[in-house]
Amino acid sequence: MASKPTRREKLQYWFDNLFSRGPLIVIAWLALATGLLVAVMTAVSVIPGIQPDGLDFKQLFWTIFYQSLTPNPYDPSARWPFLVVMLVMTLGNLFLVSLLIGTLSNSISAKVDDMRKGRSRVLENNHTLILGWSNQVFTILSELMVAFENQKSGRIVILADNDKIEMEDEIRSRVKVSRNTQIICRTGNPIDLADLEIANPHAARSIIILPPETNDPDAFVIKTILALTNNPNRRREAYHIVTQIREPKNMDVVRMISERDQVKAVLIGDMVSRVIAQTSRQSGLSLVYTELLNFQGDEIYFQEEPALVGKTFGEALLAYEKSAVVGLRFADGHVNLLPAMDSRISPGDKIIAISEDDDTVKLSGLTQMPVDESAICSASQPEIDSPARSLILGWNQIGSTIIQELDAYVPNGSRLMVIADPDVSRQVSRVEDAVAACGLKTQNQRVSYQKGDTTSRDMLDQLKVMDFNHIIVLSYAGLGVQEADARTLVTLLHLRHISDQDNLPISIVSEMLDLRNRELAEVAHVDDFIVSDHLISLMLAQLSENEELFDVFTDIFDPIGAEIYLKPMSAYVETDRPVTFYTVVEAARRRGESAIGYRLVRFSEDREQLYGIHTNPPKSALVTFSPDDKIIVVAEQRIII
Numbered sequence: 001m002a003s004k005p006t007r008r009e010k011l012q013y014w015f016d017n018l019f020s021r022g023p024l025i026v027i028a029w030l031a032l033a034t035g036l037l038v039a040v041m042t043a044v045s046v047i048p049g050i051q052p053d054g055l056d057f058k059q060l061f062w063t064i065f066y067q068s069l070t071p072n073p074y075d076p077s078a079r080w081p082f083l084v085v086m087l088v089m090t091l092g093n094l095f096l097v098s099l100l101i102g103t104l105s106n107s108i109s110a111k112v113d114d115m116r117k118g119r120s121r122v123l124e125n126n127h128t129l130i131l132g133w134s135n136q137v138f139t140i141l142s143e144l145m146v147a148f149e150n151q152k153s154g155r156i157v158i159l160a161d162n163d164k165i166e167m168e169d170e171i172r173s174r175v176k177v178s179r180n181t182q183i184i185c186r187t188g189n190p191i192d193l194a195d196l197e198i199a200n201p202h203a204a205r206s207i208i209i210l211p212p213e214t215n216d217p218d219a220f221v222i223k224t225i226l227a228l229t230n231n232p233n234r235r236r237e238a239y240h241i242v243t244q245i246r247e248p249k250n251m252d253v254v255r256m257i258s259e260r261d262q263v264k265a266v267l268i269g270d271m272v273s274r275v276i277a278q279t280s281r282q283s284g285l286s287l288v289y290t291e292l293l294n295f296q297g298d299e300i301y302f303q304e305e306p307a308l309v310g311k312t313f314g315e316a317l318l319a320y321e322k323s324a325v326v327g328l329r330f331a332d333g334h335v336n337l338l339p340a341m342d343s344r345i346s347p348g349d350k351i352i353a354i355s356e357d358d359d360t361v362k363l364s365g366l367t368q369m370p371v372d373e374s375a376i377c378s379a380s381q382p383e384i385d386s387p388a389r390s391l392i393l394g395w396n397q398i399g400s401t402i403i404q405e406l407d408a409y410v411p412n413g414s415r416l417m418v419i420a421d422p423d424v425s426r427q428v429s430r431v432e433d434a435v436a437a438c439g440l441k442t443q444n445q446r447v448s449y450q451k452g453d454t455t456s457r458d459m460l461d462q463l464k465v466m467d468f469n470h471i472i473v474l475s476y477a478g479l480g481v482q483e484a485d486a487r488t489l490v491t492l493l494h495l496r497h498i499s500d501q502d503n504l505p506i507s508i509v510s511e512m513l514d515l516r517n518r519e520l521a522e523v524a525h526v527d528d529f530i531v532s533d534h535l536i537s538l539m540l541a542q543l544s545e546n547e548e549l550f551d552v553f554t555d556i557f558d559p560i561g562a563e564i565y566l567k568p569m570s571a572y573v574e575t576d577r578p579v580t581f582y583t584v585v586e587a588a589r590r591r592g593e594s595a596i597g598y599r600l601v602r603f604s605e606d607r608e609q610l611y612g613i614h615t616n617p618p619k620s621a622l623v624t625f626s627p628d629d630k631i632i633v634v635a636e637q638r639i640i641i
Contacts, residue, residue: 124155271536283507322616325353
């Protein structure tokens with residue numbers, strides 16, 4: 001049986017509870033104690049009559065009270081009992097003031113610690129909220145700041161389970177923060193409902209969920225969506241949520257838990273695989289995608305244009321001087337990239353156009369288009385692709401999807417070989433089984449696998465890589481980012497040296513994990529680099545600003561329907577003579593395509609000239625093309641001239 005608490009223990013318990021109730025309660029008790037001490041000392045002085053002569057009760061009270069506030073030496077000629085009272089008052093005051101200073105100091109320190117931890121509630125409205133932390137956050141911040149340049153002020157709130165100061169230091173070291181953008185970091189777990197309230201998600205105009213770099217990122221995404229959509233404090237309006245999912249099976253779960261809201265989830269494995277599959281067949285395509293996905297330069301906009309109602313889609317292609325029309329968003333919300341040229345535009349339909357800004361999507365007002373009929377080449381019959389030989393060096397989780405996506409682009413009878421070293425990491429150990437499973441599903445290509453060290457020059461020489469039409473270099477799964485990119489760089493350098501020795505070009509597409517390593521890899525003169533996280537980050541930033549782009553991106557990256565192609569300019573217009581881009585657009589229109597730009601091959605290795613890529617050029621400007629230059633078009637099928 002427990003013993004009864006003593007008076008001392010009870011007093012200690014009361015004292016502990018008193019100081020744990022907050023600084024205001026402690027200050028109030030200290031003020032009361034000071035008042036009681038002054039009252040007692042005044043009574044002690046009045047009752048025996050030891051106060052100095054000439055002081056009535058009121059004056060005595062204020063004298064002692066003043067001594068408690070500002071302890072000073074007292075007149076030594078006063079009676080010694082009164083001097084003892086003043087001494088007791090001074091000592092009592094020092095004790096109480098010490099407690100007060102300690103309380104205030106601890107309170108201020110606690111407040112500073114709370115501010116450092118980022119636990120105060122955000123009071124922003126109409127802000128962009130980022131939940132989670134990964135390397136993608138730096139690209140997203142950079143893009144959003146560009147998007148906010150034409151606004152008075154942009155506000156971005158980040159809530160992640162990281163230290164606030166560390167997040168702010170990383171942002172300052174990796175991102176140049178613009179003056180009109182305010183970035184607010186808070187520490188908290190986005191899955192925790194109490195922590196989530198810190199970021200004020202109910203007032204956010206868009207929410208980006210970034211999964212952590214763990215083995216199960218989809219679980220974090222699903223739990224965070226649940227915390228938002230099923231929050232007891234949720235708003236009535238739908239949330240605009242943008243995120244990414246790694247496993248296809250989890251897409252159905254995301255759809256189920258977000259029926260009331262606008263949740264746009266990018267399936268990153270499929271998306272990156274499709275980009276790699278497409279760019280492996282067309283040099284420079286990744287540069288076009290990057291140009292369209294970032295906020296620097298031209299973006300995709302939706303514009304309702306009453307003046308075009310009743311006109312055809314083909315007529316709309318030539319109606320803009322500074323915008324490139326690529327599709328229609330019909331009044332019912334359905335998006336169609338590259339509809340039939342004779343499709344009529346109805347009231348409520350929106351033009352989908354590539355333009356510098358939303359206010360530059362304006363009709364040219366021209367009634368007579370400056371089209372040079374004599375420069376337009378007649379449409380040739382499409383030729384049939386010859387069977388292709390493709391090579392994949394390296395392996396990761398998107399390798400199987402790349403094989404499936406390539407099968408949709410290559411002609412029947414093609415061959416694909418996969419070379420990977422299963423000893424590099426455990427995650428690559430089952431590459432042979434994965435390749436065999438893919439081979440059973442492909443229809444147009446025969447898939448084979450061979451074990452080998454992809455960084456070995458001897459192995460690459462034995463492969464006779466010059467015999468392959470297209471080479472894809474993948475980062476190894478299970479390695480650190482820098483180690484995986486280092487192996488990729490070694491492989492690329494070997495491939496380029498082989499190409500230089502034989503004086504024959506090799507079509508190479510490489511996957512990089514760290515955007516900063518792309519600059520190092522450019523010495524290998526690789527045709528295209530796919531930085532998967534960077535590409536997905538650009539897409540998330542675009543979707544956070546305009547959710548309607550989701551259907552456009554889905555259509556562009558889907559092998560079924562319209563896609564972006566780079567084709568020989570010589571098949572469309574006569575080269576070595578100046579022509580307007582109006583003429584190029586008209587030449588593409590006659591083939592049922594939409595011309596959105598061109599690539600000048602002479603600048604293909606010049607970074608300052610954006611590697612020769614020009615999207616949405618002014619249509620009236622004269623350009624002289626060479627036979628090797630390319631036209632960039634949105635088309636439904638690839639035509640090889």
